[in-house]
Amino acid sequence: MNPELIGTLDQTIVLLQQHREDELRALLAELHPADLAELLQELEEEQRAAVVRLLAGPTAAEAIAELELPEQAAIVTQLAPEQAKAILDEMSADDVADLLAELEPEESGALLQLMTREDATDVRELMGFPEDTAGGIMTTEFVAIHAHCTVQEAIDELRRLAPSAETAYYVYVVDVRERLVGVLSLRELIVAPPDTVIQSIMRTNVVSVHVGEDQEEVARIVQKYNLLAVPVVDDQQILRGIVTVDDVIDVLEEEATEDIYRAGGVSEAEQELDLEGSIWPAIGSRLPWLLGLLFLSLVSGKVIEHFTPLMDRVTALAIFITTMAGGAGNAATQALTVVVRGLATGEMEGEQVWRVVWREARIGLVIGLVCGVVLGLTAMLWNGSPWIGLIVGLSITINLMLAKAAGSLVPVIIQRIGLDPAVASGPFIATITDTTSMLVYFSIATLILRAVL
């Protein structure tokens, strides 16, 4: 929160307590809806309801649409019906659909009853699409005109739709069966003579997406073609809605958080959680995973157990267990990070991935050799035994090479079998390399010590 907004927040609370409602209304009218939303978030539940009651429908609608869905739901369900209606009427259909999906069926049913039949139909239709598809994130508020109209008619249509079409940076052109056939930017419209027929100036190679397209793919398309909105069509090429760039930014951020969470071994479900809410959902999401990894790590314990007779004779071997396992885990995590991100952003595709895996293997060879020599010498000086130095050095070299290869190969293999490569997280790969590093370390120790002892 910026300092100015904190000042406004303090003033708001004072004015609320003193019931100076006209002054409060004037103060809040100055705010951008996004700032108003930030302010609402900081208020207690009762204060928040009092503030929303003071706001005009359009302002309240815009501010509420900026809030997180659980907060939106909490506010709207507390309002008097006529006030809820005033706000829902002003919200865009996709925002209403997202909000109603948060509510119990009887609550959302009651709110739908308040809306005009046309709006309610739009909202019901949007609620029917899975939330992570183009249909789930699109809005039905767009400007569409027929190809045989003139520029002046298009401008008149824009004027007619003006209040609700905040999303009108493109005008879409449809044929008599409402199929998408072209597009015009507002700039193209504004600079054309008024009596021009749309068909003669529209662009016909329109980039569009199908209602069932995955939201991440929709975002990639908007990003690739630098669009401000992308039209969404159904199987019959009929224009059903548009996805605007502000929603695309939210999708990209959501996907980035999802990838970051997975890389850190946190379920993407936790993204939806209130950071200050109950701890139990977070525990439910993290515990099985952490417990699973603990059991998986017992495999490396089993390897160590197998070699305890050896450690009984050469106790110095135990000293380097964490260095061996930790180093392999870190090297694997680095390679994994580069490959998973490359696959996620689409920078790596097709045969390119194998070249990247091969590249990681060569990086692993060089890094392994350098670290092996340095750590081997260190171990020798520490322990005084050249054999321990040789065991540590050789094991580090082989472990880091294997770790780089595993870190880059595992996500590629996961993707080839049809899963999201992001499920291969740092903690997962580190637990796997715990076992391989113990196997390598103690096997090399056995071979070398058998030769010299």
Added chain:
Amino acid sequence: MNPELIGTLDQTIVLLQQHREDELRALLAELHPADLAELLQELEEEQRAAVVRLLAGPTAAEAIAELELPEQAAIVTQLAPEQAKAILDEMSADDVADLLAELEPEESGALLQLMTREDATDVRELMGFPEDTAGGIMTTEFVAIHAHCTVQEAIDELRRLAPSAETAYYVYVVDVRERLVGVLSLRELIVAPPDTVIQSIMRTNVVSVHVGEDQEEVARIVQKYNLLAVPVVDDQQILRGIVTVDDVIDVLEEEATEDIYRAGGVSEAEQELDLEGSIWPAIGSRLPWLLGLLFLSLVSGKVIEHFTPLMDRVTALAIFITTMAGGAGNAATQALTVVVRGLATGEMEGEQVWRVVWREARIGLVIGLVCGVVLGLTAMLWNGSPWIGLIVGLSITINLMLAKAAGSLVPVIIQRIGLDPAVASGPFIATITDTTSMLVYFSIATLILRAVL
């Protein structure tokens, strides 16, 4: 690459070999510049130069601007001067500035000579701003009008600027000293009567950023206020440029990659590297870090060495070393991931962070207790000794609690001392918890075994 584009690529190569240039030109004219860029990327250097020579200036400029900077530089430096001029004239000033910054001074100087003096001045000015600031990512192509103009005059100005102002979704309003005083969207302009004075319909509370503002902050502002572009002003409030939403998307993606790389212990410098290029820069960026962590992990080795007499007597203790260290590392990485991402997206700020740290500590307590009981029982069954079970269970509980607390506290502390919390990566925190987990494990073992042996 989609299948259709692969077909076009194959056709392109055939037409090039058979010197059927007119057919090739017709084929390429069908493509969107973003697709054309993808196609150029797949061609050999010579083929690429031949294709660029065939393209019209505006098409070539748009396609080249979509490529990565090193590829742009490779193409432009190979062109004949008159062709380079045709392309640079069509590129937007910010794209030219980015491209020239990639070249050697004499090369960029020669290209600047080719441009009109006005364009060259714009480009030189943009090259003067640090690349990760608003000034570094803004374009100087925007539409600005004076407040006393009419709507019709604004539309005429738009018509005049039309060819190069691809970014005209807002019209900015300035006073006689070129200071930003208002804004109008194209939609507002299009629906207003032509003789309306701009001043009477413009919005005056314009969100703007300073030329020196960090690019991530610029992106957050565009995202928060759902803007399509944000105006950039200098110390005197004079309008200097605009940052458009497509550049904001690139910034957000770059920052997400940076955060993901840091979380995985990869330097953000590697993001700029060609995944198929030389391995040495990647080695230079990863090796010091990996080697540093290996040395840091020797501290945990030192702890183990201190307790080797104990392990000599109770060899079963060695079996659980990797489980103990790995479990703590994984638990810490989870907490770290949630906190670092929360700080990066601005979801967590001010006093809120302490509530989140406290929340992680409670999550750690519950998860630690459950994992401790389960792993303790498992260890007891495995080893047959209830004392080993107690040692493992108690150590897991304490280690996971400490790990969650450390994982959430470390990034907060790093931020408080003024650094980017993302420098606390999974591998770093895991290496730290290696040592604490060994200390906890062997201390508990010493206490319990002293009591019973």
